[in-house]
Amino acid sequence: MEIIFLGTSSAVHSYDRSHPAIVLKAFGEVMLFDCGEATQKQLIFAKVSPMKISKIFITHYHGDHILGLPGLLQSMNFRGRETPLTIYGPKGLLKLKDAIYNLGFCKIDFPIEFIEIDDGTLIETEEYIIKARKVRHNVINMAYSIEEIKKPRFLREKAIELGVPVGPLFGKLHKGFEVEVNGKIIKPEQVLGEERKGIKVTYSGDTTPCEELIDFARDSDILIHESTYKNEDKDKAEQNFHSTAQDAAKVAKESNSKKLILTHISTRYTDCEELLNEAKDVFESTELAHDLKVITI
Structure with missing residues:
Protein backbone atom coordinates (compact mmCIF):
# COMPACT_ATOMS: atom_id res chain seq x y z
CA MET A 1 0.00 0.00 0.00
CA GLU A 2 1.38 3.40 -1.01
CA ILE A 3 0.11 6.87 -0.12
CA ILE A 4 1.24 9.82 -2.26
CA PHE A 5 0.50 13.38 -1.16
CA LEU A 6 -0.03 15.43 -4.31
CA GLY A 7 -1.15 18.61 -2.54
CA THR A 8 -0.83 19.58 1.12
CA SER A 9 -1.80 23.27 1.32
CA SER A 10 -5.10 24.68 2.53
CA ALA A 11 -7.18 27.30 0.70
CA VAL A 12 -4.29 29.00 -1.13
CA HIS A 13 -1.33 27.59 -3.07
CA SER A 14 2.17 28.37 -1.88
CA TYR A 15 5.52 28.06 -3.63
CA ASP A 16 5.89 24.45 -2.53
CA ARG A 17 2.36 23.35 -1.53
CA SER A 18 -0.58 22.71 -3.88
CA HIS A 19 -4.27 22.25 -3.15
CA PRO A 20 -5.33 19.00 -1.42
CA ALA A 21 -5.14 15.69 -3.28
CA ILE A 22 -3.96 12.28 -2.10
CA VAL A 23 -3.34 9.11 -4.13
CA LEU A 24 -3.74 5.67 -2.62
CA LYS A 25 -2.17 2.79 -4.56
CA ALA A 26 -3.45 -0.48 -3.13
CA PHE A 27 -5.23 -3.71 -4.04
CA GLY A 28 -4.20 -3.31 -7.68
CA GLU A 29 -6.02 0.04 -7.91
CA VAL A 30 -5.22 3.74 -7.93
CA MET A 31 -7.66 5.86 -5.92
CA LEU A 32 -7.72 9.64 -5.57
CA PHE A 33 -8.95 11.49 -2.49
CA ASP A 34 -9.88 15.11 -3.25
CA CYS A 35 -8.82 16.86 -6.42
CA GLY A 36 -7.62 20.39 -5.86
CA GLU A 37 -6.26 22.70 -8.50
CA ALA A 38 -2.90 21.48 -9.95
CA THR A 39 -3.69 17.81 -9.27
CA GLN A 40 -2.96 16.97 -12.93
CA LYS A 41 0.48 18.55 -12.72
CA GLN A 42 1.25 16.82 -9.46
CA LEU A 43 0.25 13.46 -10.92
CA ILE A 44 2.92 13.99 -13.59
CA PHE A 45 5.58 14.74 -10.99
CA ALA A 46 4.47 11.71 -8.94
CA LYS A 47 4.61 9.51 -12.08
CA VAL A 48 1.00 8.39 -11.56
CA SER A 49 -1.09 8.00 -14.70
CA PRO A 50 -4.55 9.57 -14.35
CA MET A 51 -5.76 6.89 -16.76
CA LYS A 52 -5.22 4.31 -14.00
CA ILE A 53 -7.38 6.08 -11.42
CA SER A 54 -10.42 3.87 -10.79
CA LYS A 55 -12.19 5.85 -8.05
CA ILE A 56 -12.24 9.45 -6.81
CA PHE A 57 -13.49 10.36 -3.32
CA ILE A 58 -14.41 13.99 -2.61
CA THR A 59 -14.59 15.09 1.03
CA HIS A 60 -16.51 18.36 0.45
CA TYR A 61 -17.08 21.08 -2.11
CA HIS A 62 -14.83 23.92 -1.06
CA GLY A 63 -12.85 25.01 -4.11
CA ASP A 64 -9.45 23.90 -2.86
CA HIS A 65 -10.71 20.30 -2.83
CA ILE A 66 -12.50 20.15 -6.21
CA LEU A 67 -11.22 22.74 -8.68
CA GLY A 68 -8.87 20.24 -10.30
CA LEU A 69 -11.66 17.82 -11.14
CA PRO A 70 -13.12 19.39 -14.33
CA GLY A 71 -9.72 19.58 -15.99
CA LEU A 72 -8.71 16.10 -14.88
CA LEU A 73 -11.85 14.53 -16.36
CA GLN A 74 -11.50 16.42 -19.64
CA SER A 75 -7.85 15.41 -19.91
CA MET A 76 -8.77 11.77 -19.35
CA ASN A 77 -11.25 12.06 -22.20
CA PHE A 78 -8.75 13.85 -24.46
CA ARG A 79 -6.31 10.98 -23.94
CA GLY A 80 -8.93 8.46 -25.04
CA ARG A 81 -9.99 6.93 -21.76
CA GLU A 82 -12.60 4.19 -22.13
CA THR A 83 -12.39 2.59 -18.67
CA PRO A 84 -15.28 3.51 -16.34
CA LEU A 85 -14.60 5.85 -13.42
CA THR A 86 -16.59 6.18 -10.18
CA ILE A 87 -16.71 9.42 -8.20
CA TYR A 88 -18.04 9.52 -4.63
CA GLY A 89 -19.00 12.58 -2.62
CA PRO A 90 -21.59 13.91 -0.15
CA LYS A 91 -24.92 15.38 -1.19
CA GLY A 92 -24.32 18.00 -3.87
CA LEU A 93 -22.17 15.77 -6.10
CA LEU A 94 -24.82 15.65 -8.83
CA LYS A 95 -24.88 19.46 -8.91
CA LEU A 96 -21.10 19.39 -9.28
CA LYS A 97 -21.50 16.91 -12.14
CA ASP A 98 -23.90 19.27 -13.95
CA ALA A 99 -21.49 22.18 -13.44
CA ILE A 100 -18.57 20.19 -14.87
CA TYR A 101 -20.52 18.96 -17.90
CA ASN A 102 -21.71 22.50 -18.63
CA LEU A 103 -18.33 24.17 -18.19
CA GLY A 104 -17.06 25.51 -21.51
CA PHE A 105 -17.09 23.07 -24.41
CA CYS A 106 -16.89 20.01 -22.19
CA LYS A 107 -16.71 16.64 -23.92
CA ILE A 108 -16.60 13.46 -21.86
CA ASP A 109 -17.28 10.22 -23.71
CA PHE A 110 -16.11 7.60 -21.22
CA PRO A 111 -18.52 6.31 -18.53
CA ILE A 112 -18.46 8.12 -15.18
CA GLU A 113 -20.73 7.19 -12.29
CA PHE A 114 -21.34 9.93 -9.73
CA ILE A 115 -22.51 8.54 -6.38
CA GLU A 116 -23.82 10.77 -3.58
CA ILE A 117 -23.00 9.19 -0.25
CA ASP A 118 -23.92 9.29 3.43
CA ASP A 119 -22.45 7.67 6.53
CA GLY A 120 -21.68 3.98 6.15
CA THR A 121 -19.93 1.39 4.02
CA LEU A 122 -19.39 2.48 0.41
CA ILE A 123 -17.45 -0.47 -0.99
CA GLU A 124 -16.77 -3.96 0.31
CA THR A 125 -14.68 -6.45 -1.64
CA GLU A 126 -12.73 -9.55 -0.66
CA GLU A 127 -9.67 -7.30 -0.21
CA TYR A 128 -10.87 -4.07 1.36
CA ILE A 129 -13.68 -1.98 2.86
CA ILE A 130 -14.13 1.77 2.33
CA LYS A 131 -16.38 3.69 4.72
CA ALA A 132 -17.48 7.32 5.04
CA ARG A 133 -18.46 9.40 8.06
CA LYS A 134 -19.68 12.98 8.39
CA VAL A 135 -17.40 15.09 10.57
CA ARG A 136 -17.69 18.74 11.64
CA HIS A 137 -16.89 21.49 9.16
CA ASN A 138 -18.80 24.59 8.04
CA VAL A 139 -20.17 22.59 5.10
CA ILE A 140 -20.89 18.86 4.83
CA ASN A 141 -17.56 17.03 4.93
CA MET A 142 -16.97 13.28 4.73
CA ALA A 143 -14.02 11.53 6.33
CA TYR A 144 -12.99 8.27 4.65
CA SER A 145 -11.44 5.06 5.95
CA ILE A 146 -9.86 2.30 3.91
CA GLU A 147 -9.37 -1.01 5.69
CA GLU A 148 -7.62 -4.05 4.33
CA ILE A 149 -9.37 -7.39 4.80
CA LYS A 150 -6.69 -9.78 5.92
CA LYS A 151 -7.58 -13.46 5.89
CA PRO A 152 -6.41 -15.76 8.69
CA ARG A 153 -3.32 -17.79 7.87
CA PHE A 154 -4.02 -21.13 6.20
CA LEU A 155 -2.66 -23.99 8.35
CA VAL A 191 -7.57 -25.20 9.14
CA LEU A 192 -7.39 -21.44 9.66
CA GLY A 193 -5.37 -19.50 12.20
CA GLU A 194 -6.48 -16.56 14.30
CA GLU A 195 -8.23 -13.51 12.85
CA ARG A 196 -5.77 -10.88 11.58
CA LYS A 197 -6.30 -7.14 11.43
CA GLY A 198 -5.52 -5.50 8.10
CA ILE A 199 -4.06 -2.05 7.54
CA LYS A 200 -6.44 0.86 8.18
CA VAL A 201 -5.97 4.36 6.78
CA THR A 202 -8.28 7.26 7.72
CA TYR A 203 -8.45 10.65 6.01
CA SER A 204 -10.24 13.45 7.84
CA GLY A 205 -10.87 15.95 5.06
CA ASP A 206 -11.57 19.36 6.67
CA THR A 207 -12.87 19.22 10.23
CA THR A 208 -12.79 20.66 13.68
CA PRO A 209 -11.80 17.98 16.25
CA CYS A 210 -14.83 15.87 17.10
CA GLU A 211 -15.96 12.61 18.69
CA GLU A 212 -17.30 11.42 15.35
CA LEU A 213 -13.80 11.36 13.89
CA ILE A 214 -12.21 9.85 16.99
CA ASP A 215 -14.67 6.97 16.77
CA PHE A 216 -14.32 6.63 13.00
CA ALA A 217 -10.51 6.62 13.07
CA ARG A 218 -10.30 4.09 15.90
CA ASP A 219 -7.16 1.88 15.62
CA SER A 220 -5.98 3.40 12.35
CA ASP A 221 -2.46 2.54 11.24
CA ILE A 222 -2.31 5.93 9.50
CA LEU A 223 -4.49 8.93 10.35
CA ILE A 224 -4.21 11.75 7.80
CA HIS A 225 -5.62 14.79 9.56
CA GLU A 226 -5.98 18.41 8.50
CA SER A 227 -3.77 20.73 10.55
CA THR A 228 -4.48 24.18 9.22
CA TYR A 229 -3.35 26.23 12.22
CA LYS A 230 -0.81 26.56 15.01
CA ASN A 231 -1.91 26.81 18.63
CA GLU A 232 -1.48 30.59 18.59
CA ASP A 233 -4.28 30.76 15.99
CA LYS A 234 -6.65 28.36 17.72
CA ASP A 235 -9.38 31.02 17.69
CA LYS A 236 -9.20 31.12 13.88
CA ALA A 237 -9.36 27.30 13.77
CA GLU A 238 -12.53 27.31 15.85
CA GLN A 239 -14.14 30.13 13.85
CA ASN A 240 -13.49 28.34 10.55
CA PHE A 241 -14.22 24.78 11.76
CA HIS A 242 -10.64 23.67 11.18
CA SER A 243 -8.04 22.05 13.43
CA THR A 244 -4.70 22.98 14.89
CA ALA A 245 -1.83 20.52 14.65
CA GLN A 246 -2.28 19.81 18.34
CA ASP A 247 -6.00 19.15 17.82
CA ALA A 248 -5.04 16.55 15.22
CA ALA A 249 -2.59 14.99 17.66
CA LYS A 250 -5.29 14.68 20.32
CA VAL A 251 -7.59 12.94 17.82
CA ALA A 252 -4.76 10.53 16.93
CA LYS A 253 -4.08 9.78 20.57
CA GLU A 254 -7.71 9.32 21.57
CA SER A 255 -8.46 7.14 18.53
CA ASN A 256 -5.49 4.89 19.32
CA SER A 257 -4.00 5.52 15.88
CA LYS A 258 -0.44 4.36 15.27
CA LYS A 259 0.79 7.25 13.12
CA LEU A 260 -0.46 10.77 12.39
CA ILE A 261 0.25 12.67 9.18
CA LEU A 262 -0.39 16.43 9.24
CA THR A 263 -1.66 18.03 6.03
CA HIS A 264 -3.80 20.98 4.79
CA ILE A 265 -1.27 23.49 6.12
CA SER A 266 -2.05 27.22 6.00
CA THR A 267 0.29 29.28 3.84
CA ARG A 268 0.57 31.83 6.66
CA TYR A 269 3.30 29.64 8.19
CA THR A 270 6.79 29.59 6.72
CA ASP A 271 8.19 27.36 9.46
CA CYS A 272 5.98 24.27 9.43
CA GLU A 273 8.28 22.49 11.87
CA GLU A 274 6.53 24.43 14.62
CA LEU A 275 3.24 22.70 13.75
CA LEU A 276 5.03 19.36 13.82
CA ASN A 277 6.56 20.07 17.22
CA GLU A 278 3.23 21.20 18.68
CA ALA A 279 1.65 17.93 17.53
CA LYS A 280 4.56 15.84 18.82
CA ASP A 281 4.11 17.35 22.28
CA VAL A 282 0.86 15.35 22.39
CA PHE A 283 1.46 12.46 19.98
CA GLU A 284 5.06 11.54 19.24
CA SER A 285 4.40 9.38 16.18
CA THR A 286 3.60 12.35 13.94
CA GLU A 287 4.93 13.33 10.53
CA LEU A 288 4.40 16.44 8.43
CA ALA A 289 3.18 15.90 4.87
CA HIS A 290 4.71 17.80 1.98
CA ASP A 291 3.86 17.72 -1.70
CA LEU A 292 4.98 14.45 -3.34
CA LYS A 293 5.70 12.79 -0.01
CA VAL A 294 5.31 9.01 -0.33
CA ILE A 295 4.44 6.65 2.52
CA THR A 296 4.70 2.91 2.00
CA ILE A 297 2.89 0.64 4.45
Whole structure:
Protein backbone atom coordinates (compact mmCIF):
# COMPACT_ATOMS: atom_id res chain seq x y z
CA MET A 1 0.00 0.00 0.00
CA GLU A 2 1.38 3.40 -1.01
CA ILE A 3 0.11 6.87 -0.12
CA ILE A 4 1.24 9.82 -2.26
CA PHE A 5 0.50 13.38 -1.16
CA LEU A 6 -0.03 15.43 -4.31
CA GLY A 7 -1.15 18.61 -2.54
CA THR A 8 -0.83 19.58 1.12
CA SER A 9 -1.80 23.27 1.32
CA SER A 10 -5.10 24.68 2.53
CA ALA A 11 -7.18 27.30 0.70
CA VAL A 12 -4.29 29.00 -1.13
CA HIS A 13 -1.33 27.59 -3.07
CA SER A 14 2.17 28.37 -1.88
CA TYR A 15 5.52 28.06 -3.63
CA ASP A 16 5.89 24.45 -2.53
CA ARG A 17 2.36 23.35 -1.53
CA SER A 18 -0.58 22.71 -3.88
CA HIS A 19 -4.27 22.25 -3.15
CA PRO A 20 -5.33 19.00 -1.42
CA ALA A 21 -5.14 15.69 -3.28
CA ILE A 22 -3.96 12.28 -2.10
CA VAL A 23 -3.34 9.11 -4.13
CA LEU A 24 -3.74 5.67 -2.62
CA LYS A 25 -2.17 2.79 -4.56
CA ALA A 26 -3.45 -0.48 -3.13
CA PHE A 27 -5.23 -3.71 -4.04
CA GLY A 28 -4.20 -3.31 -7.68
CA GLU A 29 -6.02 0.04 -7.91
CA VAL A 30 -5.22 3.74 -7.93
CA MET A 31 -7.66 5.86 -5.92
CA LEU A 32 -7.72 9.64 -5.57
CA PHE A 33 -8.95 11.49 -2.49
CA ASP A 34 -9.88 15.11 -3.25
CA CYS A 35 -8.82 16.86 -6.42
CA GLY A 36 -7.62 20.39 -5.86
CA GLU A 37 -6.26 22.70 -8.50
CA ALA A 38 -2.90 21.48 -9.95
CA THR A 39 -3.69 17.81 -9.27
CA GLN A 40 -2.96 16.97 -12.93
CA LYS A 41 0.48 18.55 -12.72
CA GLN A 42 1.25 16.82 -9.46
CA LEU A 43 0.25 13.46 -10.92
CA ILE A 44 2.92 13.99 -13.59
CA PHE A 45 5.58 14.74 -10.99
CA ALA A 46 4.47 11.71 -8.94
CA LYS A 47 4.61 9.51 -12.08
CA VAL A 48 1.00 8.39 -11.56
CA SER A 49 -1.09 8.00 -14.70
CA PRO A 50 -4.55 9.57 -14.35
CA MET A 51 -5.76 6.89 -16.76
CA LYS A 52 -5.22 4.31 -14.00
CA ILE A 53 -7.38 6.08 -11.42
CA SER A 54 -10.42 3.87 -10.79
CA LYS A 55 -12.19 5.85 -8.05
CA ILE A 56 -12.24 9.45 -6.81
CA PHE A 57 -13.49 10.36 -3.32
CA ILE A 58 -14.41 13.99 -2.61
CA THR A 59 -14.59 15.09 1.03
CA HIS A 60 -16.51 18.36 0.45
CA TYR A 61 -17.08 21.08 -2.11
CA HIS A 62 -14.83 23.92 -1.06
CA GLY A 63 -12.85 25.01 -4.11
CA ASP A 64 -9.45 23.90 -2.86
CA HIS A 65 -10.71 20.30 -2.83
CA ILE A 66 -12.50 20.15 -6.21
CA LEU A 67 -11.22 22.74 -8.68
CA GLY A 68 -8.87 20.24 -10.30
CA LEU A 69 -11.66 17.82 -11.14
CA PRO A 70 -13.12 19.39 -14.33
CA GLY A 71 -9.72 19.58 -15.99
CA LEU A 72 -8.71 16.10 -14.88
CA LEU A 73 -11.85 14.53 -16.36
CA GLN A 74 -11.50 16.42 -19.64
CA SER A 75 -7.85 15.41 -19.91
CA MET A 76 -8.77 11.77 -19.35
CA ASN A 77 -11.25 12.06 -22.20
CA PHE A 78 -8.75 13.85 -24.46
CA ARG A 79 -6.31 10.98 -23.94
CA GLY A 80 -8.93 8.46 -25.04
CA ARG A 81 -9.99 6.93 -21.76
CA GLU A 82 -12.60 4.19 -22.13
CA THR A 83 -12.39 2.59 -18.67
CA PRO A 84 -15.28 3.51 -16.34
CA LEU A 85 -14.60 5.85 -13.42
CA THR A 86 -16.59 6.18 -10.18
CA ILE A 87 -16.71 9.42 -8.20
CA TYR A 88 -18.04 9.52 -4.63
CA GLY A 89 -19.00 12.58 -2.62
CA PRO A 90 -21.59 13.91 -0.15
CA LYS A 91 -24.92 15.38 -1.19
CA GLY A 92 -24.32 18.00 -3.87
CA LEU A 93 -22.17 15.77 -6.10
CA LEU A 94 -24.82 15.65 -8.83
CA LYS A 95 -24.88 19.46 -8.91
CA LEU A 96 -21.10 19.39 -9.28
CA LYS A 97 -21.50 16.91 -12.14
CA ASP A 98 -23.90 19.27 -13.95
CA ALA A 99 -21.49 22.18 -13.44
CA ILE A 100 -18.57 20.19 -14.87
CA TYR A 101 -20.52 18.96 -17.90
CA ASN A 102 -21.71 22.50 -18.63
CA LEU A 103 -18.33 24.17 -18.19
CA GLY A 104 -17.06 25.51 -21.51
CA PHE A 105 -17.09 23.07 -24.41
CA CYS A 106 -16.89 20.01 -22.19
CA LYS A 107 -16.71 16.64 -23.92
CA ILE A 108 -16.60 13.46 -21.86
CA ASP A 109 -17.28 10.22 -23.71
CA PHE A 110 -16.11 7.60 -21.22
CA PRO A 111 -18.52 6.31 -18.53
CA ILE A 112 -18.46 8.12 -15.18
CA GLU A 113 -20.73 7.19 -12.29
CA PHE A 114 -21.34 9.93 -9.73
CA ILE A 115 -22.51 8.54 -6.38
CA GLU A 116 -23.82 10.77 -3.58
CA ILE A 117 -23.00 9.19 -0.25
CA ASP A 118 -23.92 9.29 3.43
CA ASP A 119 -22.45 7.67 6.53
CA GLY A 120 -21.68 3.98 6.15
CA THR A 121 -19.93 1.39 4.02
CA LEU A 122 -19.39 2.48 0.41
CA ILE A 123 -17.45 -0.47 -0.99
CA GLU A 124 -16.77 -3.96 0.31
CA THR A 125 -14.68 -6.45 -1.64
CA GLU A 126 -12.73 -9.55 -0.66
CA GLU A 127 -9.67 -7.30 -0.21
CA TYR A 128 -10.87 -4.07 1.36
CA ILE A 129 -13.68 -1.98 2.86
CA ILE A 130 -14.13 1.77 2.33
CA LYS A 131 -16.38 3.69 4.72
CA ALA A 132 -17.48 7.32 5.04
CA ARG A 133 -18.46 9.40 8.06
CA LYS A 134 -19.68 12.98 8.39
CA VAL A 135 -17.40 15.09 10.57
CA ARG A 136 -17.69 18.74 11.64
CA HIS A 137 -16.89 21.49 9.16
CA ASN A 138 -18.80 24.59 8.04
CA VAL A 139 -20.17 22.59 5.10
CA ILE A 140 -20.89 18.86 4.83
CA ASN A 141 -17.56 17.03 4.93
CA MET A 142 -16.97 13.28 4.73
CA ALA A 143 -14.02 11.53 6.33
CA TYR A 144 -12.99 8.27 4.65
CA SER A 145 -11.44 5.06 5.95
CA ILE A 146 -9.86 2.30 3.91
CA GLU A 147 -9.37 -1.01 5.69
CA GLU A 148 -7.62 -4.05 4.33
CA ILE A 149 -9.37 -7.39 4.80
CA LYS A 150 -6.69 -9.78 5.92
CA LYS A 151 -7.58 -13.46 5.89
CA PRO A 152 -6.41 -15.76 8.69
CA ARG A 153 -3.32 -17.79 7.87
CA PHE A 154 -4.02 -21.13 6.20
CA LEU A 155 -2.66 -23.99 8.35
CA ARG A 156 -1.33 -26.19 5.57
CA GLU A 157 0.01 -28.98 7.75
CA LYS A 158 -3.23 -29.15 9.70
CA ALA A 159 -5.21 -29.50 6.47
CA ILE A 160 -2.97 -32.31 5.27
CA GLU A 161 -3.30 -33.97 8.66
CA LEU A 162 -7.10 -33.90 8.20
CA GLY A 163 -6.75 -35.62 4.84
CA VAL A 164 -7.22 -32.62 2.52
CA PRO A 165 -5.19 -33.22 -0.65
CA VAL A 166 -2.83 -30.45 -1.74
CA GLY A 167 -4.61 -28.49 -4.46
CA PRO A 168 -7.77 -26.47 -5.14
CA LEU A 169 -9.51 -27.52 -1.91
CA PHE A 170 -6.90 -25.52 0.03
CA GLY A 171 -8.10 -22.35 -1.71
CA LYS A 172 -11.76 -23.10 -1.03
CA LEU A 173 -11.11 -23.61 2.66
CA HIS A 174 -9.03 -20.42 2.84
CA LYS A 175 -11.94 -18.51 1.29
CA GLY A 176 -14.28 -19.80 3.98
CA PHE A 177 -16.01 -22.71 2.23
CA GLU A 178 -16.51 -26.18 3.65
CA VAL A 179 -15.14 -29.09 1.61
CA GLU A 180 -15.83 -32.81 1.60
CA VAL A 181 -12.96 -35.29 1.70
CA ASN A 182 -13.69 -39.03 1.62
CA GLY A 183 -17.19 -38.41 2.97
CA LYS A 184 -15.95 -36.20 5.79
CA ILE A 185 -16.79 -32.48 6.00
CA ILE A 186 -13.81 -30.23 6.71
CA LYS A 187 -14.73 -26.77 7.97
CA PRO A 188 -12.61 -23.64 7.39
CA GLU A 189 -12.18 -22.97 11.11
CA GLN A 190 -10.40 -26.34 11.41
CA VAL A 191 -7.57 -25.20 9.14
CA LEU A 192 -7.39 -21.44 9.66
CA GLY A 193 -5.37 -19.50 12.20
CA GLU A 194 -6.48 -16.56 14.30
CA GLU A 195 -8.23 -13.51 12.85
CA ARG A 196 -5.77 -10.88 11.58
CA LYS A 197 -6.30 -7.14 11.43
CA GLY A 198 -5.52 -5.50 8.10
CA ILE A 199 -4.06 -2.05 7.54
CA LYS A 200 -6.44 0.86 8.18
CA VAL A 201 -5.97 4.36 6.78
CA THR A 202 -8.28 7.26 7.72
CA TYR A 203 -8.45 10.65 6.01
CA SER A 204 -10.24 13.45 7.84
CA GLY A 205 -10.87 15.95 5.06
CA ASP A 206 -11.57 19.36 6.67
CA THR A 207 -12.87 19.22 10.23
CA THR A 208 -12.79 20.66 13.68
CA PRO A 209 -11.80 17.98 16.25
CA CYS A 210 -14.83 15.87 17.10
CA GLU A 211 -15.96 12.61 18.69
CA GLU A 212 -17.30 11.42 15.35
CA LEU A 213 -13.80 11.36 13.89
CA ILE A 214 -12.21 9.85 16.99
CA ASP A 215 -14.67 6.97 16.77
CA PHE A 216 -14.32 6.63 13.00
CA ALA A 217 -10.51 6.62 13.07
CA ARG A 218 -10.30 4.09 15.90
CA ASP A 219 -7.16 1.88 15.62
CA SER A 220 -5.98 3.40 12.35
CA ASP A 221 -2.46 2.54 11.24
CA ILE A 222 -2.31 5.93 9.50
CA LEU A 223 -4.49 8.93 10.35
CA ILE A 224 -4.21 11.75 7.80
CA HIS A 225 -5.62 14.79 9.56
CA GLU A 226 -5.98 18.41 8.50
CA SER A 227 -3.77 20.73 10.55
CA THR A 228 -4.48 24.18 9.22
CA TYR A 229 -3.35 26.23 12.22
CA LYS A 230 -0.81 26.56 15.01
CA ASN A 231 -1.91 26.81 18.63
CA GLU A 232 -1.48 30.59 18.59
CA ASP A 233 -4.28 30.76 15.99
CA LYS A 234 -6.65 28.36 17.72
CA ASP A 235 -9.38 31.02 17.69
CA LYS A 236 -9.20 31.12 13.88
CA ALA A 237 -9.36 27.30 13.77
CA GLU A 238 -12.53 27.31 15.85
CA GLN A 239 -14.14 30.13 13.85
CA ASN A 240 -13.49 28.34 10.55
CA PHE A 241 -14.22 24.78 11.76
CA HIS A 242 -10.64 23.67 11.18
CA SER A 243 -8.04 22.05 13.43
CA THR A 244 -4.70 22.98 14.89
CA ALA A 245 -1.83 20.52 14.65
CA GLN A 246 -2.28 19.81 18.34
CA ASP A 247 -6.00 19.15 17.82
CA ALA A 248 -5.04 16.55 15.22
CA ALA A 249 -2.59 14.99 17.66
CA LYS A 250 -5.29 14.68 20.32
CA VAL A 251 -7.59 12.94 17.82
CA ALA A 252 -4.76 10.53 16.93
CA LYS A 253 -4.08 9.78 20.57
CA GLU A 254 -7.71 9.32 21.57
CA SER A 255 -8.46 7.14 18.53
CA ASN A 256 -5.49 4.89 19.32
CA SER A 257 -4.00 5.52 15.88
CA LYS A 258 -0.44 4.36 15.27
CA LYS A 259 0.79 7.25 13.12
CA LEU A 260 -0.46 10.77 12.39
CA ILE A 261 0.25 12.67 9.18
CA LEU A 262 -0.39 16.43 9.24
CA THR A 263 -1.66 18.03 6.03
CA HIS A 264 -3.80 20.98 4.79
CA ILE A 265 -1.27 23.49 6.12
CA SER A 266 -2.05 27.22 6.00
CA THR A 267 0.29 29.28 3.84
CA ARG A 268 0.57 31.83 6.66
CA TYR A 269 3.30 29.64 8.19
CA THR A 270 6.79 29.59 6.72
CA ASP A 271 8.19 27.36 9.46
CA CYS A 272 5.98 24.27 9.43
CA GLU A 273 8.28 22.49 11.87
CA GLU A 274 6.53 24.43 14.62
CA LEU A 275 3.24 22.70 13.75
CA LEU A 276 5.03 19.36 13.82
CA ASN A 277 6.56 20.07 17.22
CA GLU A 278 3.23 21.20 18.68
CA ALA A 279 1.65 17.93 17.53
CA LYS A 280 4.56 15.84 18.82
CA ASP A 281 4.11 17.35 22.28
CA VAL A 282 0.86 15.35 22.39
CA PHE A 283 1.46 12.46 19.98
CA GLU A 284 5.06 11.54 19.24
CA SER A 285 4.40 9.38 16.18
CA THR A 286 3.60 12.35 13.94
CA GLU A 287 4.93 13.33 10.53
CA LEU A 288 4.40 16.44 8.43
CA ALA A 289 3.18 15.90 4.87
CA HIS A 290 4.71 17.80 1.98
CA ASP A 291 3.86 17.72 -1.70
CA LEU A 292 4.98 14.45 -3.34
CA LYS A 293 5.70 12.79 -0.01
CA VAL A 294 5.31 9.01 -0.33
CA ILE A 295 4.44 6.65 2.52
CA THR A 296 4.70 2.91 2.00
CA ILE A 297 2.89 0.64 4.45
